[in-house]
Amino acid sequence: MATVHRLNAPGKTSSSMSDCSHQITELDIAVSFVSQYLIHESLIGKIKSCSRASTTTHRKGSWMRHGIKVASAAVLAGLIVATTATPAAADLWPFDGIPPDKSTHSYCYTSSVTTGLKSYIPGAMNYLDSATNIPGVPFHSPCETTNSETDGTPATDVAWFEVWVTDAYGEVECKVRTASNPNVCDQNHTRINSSMIKTSSNAHQQYIKTVCHELGHTTGLNHYGPLLSPPEPPGAFGQPQDCMASGDVTRIGDVTGTWTHTYNPHHIGHINPHWA
Structure with a gap:
């Protein structure tokens, strides 16, 4: 989140x-x-x-x-x-007001990312590639941290970090804007709080959902609160739960369900038009 x-x-x-x-x-x-x-x-x-x-x-x-x-x-x-x-799009896109660029959605690991976290990321990236119109999710090594104005090549879209995040399993922040348009994000810093995840009752499934969730934010998706009172809908009424749900995975639904690592049709409907 x-x-x-x-x-x-x-x-x-x-x-x-x-x-x-x-x-x-x-x-x-x-x-x-x-x-x-x-x-x-x-x-x-x-x-x-x-x-x-x-x-x-x-x-x-x-x-x-x-x-x-x-x-x-x-x-x-x-x-x-x-x-x-009449089901409606109740959520905002992009969630932070800064849309990602429309090229491939490349990713990289910073030095903070351990082997354990690396085992969860490629699956989420490959799912995003296969489920949407995004034209590829190439891996970069090392991370490209500057936009094309500096060295002629765009920044890596998703830079993964394994660091402490206050009161959250993870967070995403746009840190580099495109050279051609400062209102478009060239690189998101995607931070995973393994210390907090490891204290959850099902750390394995929490990793799966959190990686999918934070990756979704890098595409502009907003999260929703199924554990709030009253609960928020999964982006829109009538949609199934998906990994953009905020909170402890064991309290939201069946942890073995596909919702922990997929996006529902409403959320994919936000992503695809942007990369159409």
């Missing part, structure tokens, strides 16, 4: 607040579930209207609050139906 994103639990207000404020709090809780799937801003307007209504006289405020309560509930219900009925 690159930067770890956390969803804060919705706050609760005091029960001594007005009926209108209490209804907003309930809606807020519901919105915290639905908002991550691109809820329309009209609901915000309903909540603001409710807030204004609470400043009127008690008698007038009562019927206004009731009407707003019904309208807000209807809007929310309609949005939930629309969201669940």
Whole structure:
């Protein structure tokens, strides 16, 4: 996983607040579930209207609050139906706003990478090559660390590191931009935290998922949180789990399943158009 994103639990207000404020709090809780799937801003307007209504006289405020309560509930219900009925691309691509270059997706090992980690990387690279439109995943040795402006050749796309990462199994960071376009990534530093992986209950499967996961980030894929409450979908509704899931592999699903080392159709649908 690159930067770890956390969803804060919705706050609760005091029960001594007005009926209108209490209804907003309930809606807020519901919105915290639905908002991550691109809820329309009209609901915000309903909540603001409710807030204004609470400043009127008690008698007038009562019927206004009731009407707003019904309208807000209807809007929310309609949005939930629309969201669940029509699967949508809820995630961002590229996840960090920096797309990779469109050439081959080459890779290399820095001196920090041990023999143990090296045993997991080629399989993930070969799968990426076979499952997508990427025109090859050549291995570079040593790592090319500068863009073409410096020496005429582009940097290696994926430079693997085996280093400590705070509170994460791994992370990806674009460290070299292309010479022709500073908004395009020429090289990602892909860091694997073996120290943390080795403490997991199934280190072998955690290595498999983490390498696939961080490699996915180098192609621009975003991660999702199946262990959050409520859980995030695998990129879009109706998609199967895949290695872009964040968290402990043993808590997400069957560790022997193919999801630990593959990308689902939605995520491949992000990669292929870029390299088409």
